Amino acid sequence: MSEPLETEDFFMHLCSLAAKRSNDPVTRVGSVIVNEDNIIVGVGHNEMPKNSNKFSWEKDNPNPLENKGPYVCHAELNAIVNKNAANLKNCRIYVSMFPCNECAKLIIQLGITEVIYYSDKRANKDYTKASKRMFRETGVKVRQFSPKNEKISIDCDEINGDKSRKRRRPDESDS
Numbered sequence: 001m002s003e004p005l006e007t008e009d010f011f012m013h014l015c016s017l018a019a020k021r022s023n024d025p026v027t028r029v030g031s032v033i034v035n036e037d038n039i040i041v042g043v044g045h046n047e048m049p050k051n052s053n054k055f056s057w058e059k060d061n062p063n064p065l066e067n068k069g070p071y072v073c074h075a076e077l078n079a080i081v082n083k084n085a086a087n088l089k090n091c092r093i094y095v096s097m098f099p100c101n102e103c104a105k106l107i108i109q110l111g112i113t114e115v116i117y118y119s120d121k122r123a124n125k126d127y128t129k130a131s132k133r134m135f136r137e138t139g140v141k142v143r144q145f146s147p148k149n150e151k152i153s154i155d156c157d158e159i160n161g162d163k164s165r166k167r168r169r170p171d172e173s174d175s
């Protein structure tokens with residue numbers, strides 16, 4: 001049995017897990033919103049708008065309308081629209097990559113007070129510089145966070161509690 005996950009490690013690993021649902025071939029992003037009681041109130045990943053498979057994940061097509069940029073719904077946006085709380089005031093948002101300027105605007109306007117991110121791989125982009133400026137100017141706290149154990153294993157067999165036993169379906173009993 002692996003060690004219990006610490007609270008913040010859990011939220012950041014949950015971002016990575018959510019990111020795994022993305023179809024973006026280059027950058028998969030996951031986001032988790034948590035309230036003041038550490039209750040998860042929203043989870044999202046970057047994905048194309050629902051009900052269509054007509055949008056391309058390209059990013060270098062000479063026709064800008066054939067690139068993913070104008071269409072992809074960002075992880076933070078999806079975590080926000082998936083929210084199961086009346087509002088997101090005083091919540092924290094965990095995200096696997098630093099939020100872009102459009103997501104930063106949503107975060108600020110919704111009253112989210114803290115951004116905890118893992119990767120800053122687009123730090124040189126103007127949209128990242130603009131978000132950092134907005135967060136700074138509006139008093140949104142920002143910090144980079146790496147889970148203590150950067151790699152965790154997710155093994156449904158652990159649910160059975162006995163690693164020596166053959167893999168069982170959830171509905172299989174001991175007898």
Ligand SMILES: O=c1ccn([C@H]2C[C@H](O)[C@@H](COP(=O)(O)O)O2)c(=O)[nH]1
Binds near residue numbers: 026027046059097103
């Ligand atoms: O705040 C953000 C910024 C970006 N994303 C998504 C949008 C795209 O699917 C990728 C970025 O693609 P690159 O090829 O690395 O430019 O990340 C997001 O979800 N949230």
